Amino acid sequence: MTTITTPDTGHGGHHEGSYLTPNKGGVFATIIQWATTIDHKKIGMMYLFAVLGMFMLGGVAALMVRAELWEPTRTIVDSAGEVAVTGQLFKGGETAAENYLTYNRIFTMHGAVMVFLVIVPGAPATLGNFLLPLMLGAKDVAFPRLNLLSWYIYLLGAAFAVLALLNTGADTGWTFYTPYSSSHAGNTYGNIVMMTTAAFILGFSSILTGLNFIVTIHKLRCPGMGWFDMPLFVWAMYATSIIQVLATPVIGITLLLLIFERVFHVGIFDPAMGGDPVLFQHFFWFYSHPVVYVMILPGMGIATELIAVHCRKPIFGYRAIAFASLGIAAVSFLVWGHHMFASMGELASAVFSALTFFVAIPTAVKVFNWIATLYKGSIALNTPMLYALSFLFLFSIGGLTGLPLATLATDLHLHDSYFVVAHFHYVMMGGTIIAFVGGVHHWWPKMTGKMYTEWVGIVGCLLVFVGFNVTFFTQFFLGIQGMPRRYASYVDEFQLLHQISTVGAFALGLGFFIQLGNFIHSLIAGRKAPPNPWGGLTLEWYIESPPTEHNFHKEPILTHGPYDYEDVYPPHCDPADFPLPDPKPGGAKAH
Amino acid sequence: MNMCALSIAQQSDWLTTKVFGAAGASPLARESDAIFMWIFWFSTFWFVLLMGLMAYWVIKYRRRPGVAPQRSAHHNTPLELAWTIIPSLFLGYMFYVGFQGYISNLVAPTNAEVIDVQGRKWVWTITYPNGANPLTSITMGNNQAAPEIYIPVGRPVQFRMTSADVMHSFWIPDFRFKQDVLPNRYSSFWIEAEEPGEHVVYCAEYCGDLHSEMSAIIRAIPADEYDAYLKSIEDPGGPPEVRGKRLVDTRGGCAACHSIDGTKGIGPTWKDAWGNPVQFADGTSLAGDDPDAWDNYIRESIINPNAKIHTGYAPAMASYAGAFTEEELGFIAAYIKSLSSKAPAGEIPTEQAPADAPSN
Amino acid sequence: MSTIDTSTKAGAPGEPGWKRYKFANHFRNAEDEFDACKLGFWLFLATEVLLFSGLFCAYAMFRMKYPEAFAAGSHHLDVKYGGINTLVLLLSSFTVAMSIRCAQLNNQKWLRINLIITILCAFLFFFIKLAFEYIPKWSQGIRPGILYSNPFAGHPQEPTWWSVYYGATGIHALHVLIGAALLIWCLVRSFRSNQYGPTHYTMLENAGLYWHLVDVIWIFLFPLLYLIH
Ligand code: HEA
């Protein structure tokens, strides 16, 4: 590939320590340093911890949901008292209705936290922030201060959400459907506004991150890196960012109007005032369908990297995957109506059903390509790869169960049942979160400079895999047999399946607990990580672990593609023994 | 009806029943199941194929000391085209059968029996073609009573649905169909029961606290029994408080919030309410000794519930303006009055005769 | 966009700001930085357009649903004020373009004069909107949604029209104010340190783009609200 020399524009001269080095001024100075940093790596790490914290919050709520559903009618928040874990927060009431209200708040909080605070910012803001400039060979994202601003906007949004929660939470479901959300005059009045405001604010954070990434990818690729020399994770981030920028403003205006509706009763969504609740659904899903691809595309990107690196194989059909990412992003804007088959007219339903199938095609292409990449590889069965394989397995189930939902005749049965719940947990939890956790393992050595304990990682991964399937596979049957979602109580026939699901959820929680312990242990007592523990060829592996403040000592010049294992490693050599590229001061030269 | 889909699925009848718990209650429902099973086999095929390859290659090419990855093609255009186009064709077909099945559920035969359904937090109210809306109910294992809906076997029945407050959704799992129930708008679909039997109805759109208790039961009964039933419920008349009770139970769904045995619900109990003083949230109060004032308060509470809020309660009640005629409001007031020991003698509650529901 | 401020200052202290400007060090050169800022800003403008597109959709839907209410409501709007405001915005778009041109030609004096005219136009627009439209209407009870209390509604759904009207023009007016704030910021920087000149005028250019957007959205709102009955 081409070689371009450019003048050294920056701090090439002196060699600083790792970006994690604390400020010499002490703890306080270090905190200030982090709080005002415009370094994409630090911002990424701050996001990572915030997102993991929020994931725990959402996860605890999920476990409360599962505990509640252990028995058909009794509630964990029964008349006797309160939920032990949260003390005063979730008070039991005197009547069934008040107890159910509590359940409704818990699942709303679970859904809203998981979607708006965990999975949407999840991969882009954490791994994306950390890796994008590194993979492109850049010093930072295009607008570092804007990046810091996004982080603070995220914090503000999270604060609003937590405030709503402390104030007993909203009970609308994460979809905020009108007229329930706009007219319900119960004691959750202010909380609904607060929750909506939180989602509104978080939207800005998402938009700014996406905007930043698009410009970064356009303008900051290192010399020698053409569009088709970018790692596929970057392609995935590119497609993700496009959706973030183009879909989020619509939810912005929708939520704003919802707040107006709630506070001033302007009558746009409330039928009692001549408004149209279905209009709200159109607006909501115009954003919230594309956003499910904001969730999954980074997951797919991560999985692509993991598979390539741990198989030491060039990705099969690189361009097909890159274009499929863009294809998914494009088609994702045309299918929102498939969430509304039960409330729209026939014509619209037919059109949206047909369009929905188009989105399955590029996705299927990707799956085929990933599987084909395994062929004749050298497959390491370590923690990240096991997560990648779990991802393939679980995401395929999740995606394939999207098909009967896209089919009109069957969706009118399955809509708003546990079948849908199972479908979206398979894609979001089994797809995105699993890939994300795999990615965190994969880049953990790079981010922290520490290795984690391999066997603990594997045990955790297997437990998560099994626990996950036990939890959610049962829910497909629940749904088909008639269990509606968002139900605090149910008829006795469903109890057995619900109990199996609950047991699985706690196993799943244990799995994550083990992983968490593994990370903490690694931070305290982990072995020091080499620059390139897996033998990856993308640029982030050519620099120290953890990287220095300015990433590269000198602007790197790309000399090989991201997956050119066959050319970089001499033929017939044992990859495990091959000396890995070594970061040398003054150059991240490959090869 | 789609022959191809059906023929594949027929071979797996046993599995269908296992998956769904029970066979669908009508030909349309079974066709939907057949489509589902067809998608199921389609998905299983690809899933097993892909996961099989994955497992096989992961084992075969696992990393071993001294063994390097082998070179292989980086892409293969004919193969990639094939795996793009072939699934696409199947997906197109999937859309087509799905659409057919859906449309047949929506477009009711012209001779269908039209039953009006009104959703309201958190009850279903039924109005039969002759305008009668009696309510008999059963308890379905959870707390709240589920209204019974009688339909004739062998005759198409169309549900014409609308909501009085927020969105609900009318789902009959045995018939594999649902439609959302929206305020200010009608939606509808139809079913036809082949045999006498019971079918559960759930509310499938989140509608607030008691969403999970908002169920109903459809009883399919022989057509002649159904006709007789319709006759028997035609304007039963009776003294005002009995008619009031009937209105409250059938059209109002007031029991979701108001008890008549003194227990506190979402709203105040009606037992001994009439004639007793009420304290309002805005500091004013109702003395209770003036009977007309109490009757007016009941009327106002129904038409404009948030005008005066009983202290200790959230303003949770939606307005019923337009739901009842003036005459009917009078009946309801008479009924609530009859529940109070303060009511003048002679207006002591008359127990309503057990509903004249046919057995089945 | 904001990366301008991360620049490391270079050049002699006495020189004008635009000569002293040095691009942020994660860019390869000033041109790359300029392009990046422009691209970023265009994306941002796209999100703004999408934000308003939600309002336009709501407008279209309710117009179809309640055409009479919309006609009735629209009759209450005075084309005169709408028209004057349109001219005000068109003029300001022209002057802001001129001030960018002046920056490119290093004509600092006219850069500022044009900028000042633009800012004055912004406030004039806002003043007309407030003094001749919002305040009189509001005091007559012509308000959005449930707040509507005018006894002479031409149609039961007229409040919905006013919700759309206040929603759309209100959010637009907010954008006018944001735009004015951006332009004032540019003006201050121009006075303080001659920040904009032939080789560096990124911020001014972006503020100008933003102002054009505000103008364009009004160009759509004006006929939809005032002219179509
Ligand atoms: C990460 C998020 C994510 C992803 C990626 C998807 C992916 C898909 N989803 Fe899902 N979906 C959700 C999150 C997601 N969904 C959520 C959150 C909801 C519920 C929201 C709510 O109501 O609360 C939902 C609900 C939902 C509905 C509405 C259900 C209802 O409420 O009635 C529908 C209907 O069409 C649907 C369809 C699809 C389809 C067709 C895909 C496709 O993209 C899937 C494509 C993937 C595959 C097809 C599998 C992989 C491919 C192979 C294994 C190869 C072989 C395959 C073929 C040959 C076809 N989804």
Ligand code: HEA
């Ligand atoms: C990213 C998205 C995401 C994720 C990851 C999850 C994860 C889980 N979800 Fe959730 N879910 C949603 C998004 C998500 N969910 C949404 C959008 C809804 C719809 C809401 C609505 O209807 O409005 C929903 C609804 C929903 C329901 C249906 C509720 C209803 O309709 O009544 C259920 C029921 O089983 C459920 C269960 C679970 C479980 C058991 C997990 C588990 O996978 C969770 C496992 C995680 C943990 C257990 C925490 C991690 C633990 C540690 C890190 C260590 C341990 C720490 C401590 C114990 C302190 N979810």
Ligand code: CUA
């Ligand atoms: Cu009615 Cu849910």
Ligand SMILES: [Cu+2]
């Ligand atoms: Cu969707």
